Amino acid sequence: MEHREAKRWTNLAGLFSRPKPKVGVTPADVVHRENKWRLLRYRPRPAGVAFRTPVLLVPSLINRHYVLDLMPGKSFTEHLVAQGYDVFCIDWGTPGPEDRFLSFDEIVDGYLGRALRLSARTAGAPNAHALGYCMGGLMTAIHATAHPERFASMVAVAAPVTFDDPGLLSRWSRTPTFDVDALVKAFGNVPWQLMQSAFHLLRPTLNLSKTVHLLDRAWDDEFLDGFLALETWGNDNVSFPGEAYRRYIEDLYRGNQLAAGTFSFAGKPARLEAITCPTLAITFEHDNIVPWQSAKLLVDRVSSPDKQWLHLHGGHVGAMVSRAAAKALWPQLVQYFAARDVPREAAPEVAREAAPEVAREAAPEIAREAAPEIARDAAPELAPDAGGPRPSNVEVRGHGNGRRRARSGR
């Protein structure tokens, strides 16, 4: 106990001279650059990649991507790589003044589409698993409404889908006296400082509470490093491209168009019902940035037969990057992807399976011919009528251990 007290005060005294923890250090290569964004590919584990389908991480536009790769031992990316995944991540970069004209469509249709196609092509797979966090989840879901065939599965973590919640951000955005056009005209890109102060207002006592928590746990070096890493990330924000912000607030927040089914992007309607890929929505009980009700709507609306909702304790960031997340959530995500993938050793088999899978999304007439054959091949008991189409509520997928199993939608 005395040792702990001594450690607490030593750590607090040396807090400002303490070396800053290194963030986002999992080794990665840049495989694509366009405007300010980059597509990163994490280097595989020494034993090599075990799964054929890559995982694309889509972070929020206004936060740095390394929240998912915070520090060694507290990195979701590192965990995925260690499990044998080929992991890609979008680094949105820092918008320049000219990006005030960058539209929401250019980002969601153009940049995100390219990231998905490149991830799949680079990994030699027909499509990719995508995990979108916060606004990244929203953008991923919007993209999936028009291109579900590009997704082996989609995981939306704390991704807002409906904006009519009574939360402070929604209310503020809907305040009639708040003129979005004036803001964009005055600043171009909406400054991160302005957005950060709005996030602080969500819980004005947060900084005080964090300080007390820091005093309480200052004896714990591991906690202290994690705390400082998270603070580094929390204060390293990105401004929001002006035109994209205007559309985000006007159509998504004020118009609530995605939930209403009237949203469109790049000339295509964005109906959540058009999402047919396996979908998992993760929500957090104490999330005051994205209320869980706002994120849950995704699974209520998608027409995929393979859809799941996972509701966990914790807040918007902590529940995704904490020690508890590493023990509970990350293994579940790995299992989720694995259940919708096959080991790399079985690659030739995958190729036979994957092509009709993609074709079923794109050209139903081709799939009608191919699907019964796959079903018969994969699980004879599921295809008693091998000459007819596959049952629509049953999906047959390769399983992580090479066995096959049936997955029925909820």
Added chain:
Amino acid sequence: MWDMWKKSFDKWEDSTAKYLEHWMKSPLVLGPSGAMLTLVMKARAHAQEQRAKAWGDMGVATKRDQERTLHMLNQLQSRILDLEEKLDALNTSKNA
């Protein structure tokens, strides 16, 4: 002692945060805040417009013109990348 203080602090923090959140959500706070922000933004935009007009009158490209041109260059880059992808896809299907 510390644990007791911490427990009472947590209680106080939670109730204060709830109270402040309730207060912040009030239209009496949000309405005037929005109006004030809009007023400041409009004044800032107006000042920028006047400056840009002065430069424009001298025949110099304004900051906005330069930004627009740079954005178009970025769009061109994206179009070229789109075409490259289409060519790759065509070549792949041809070889297959």
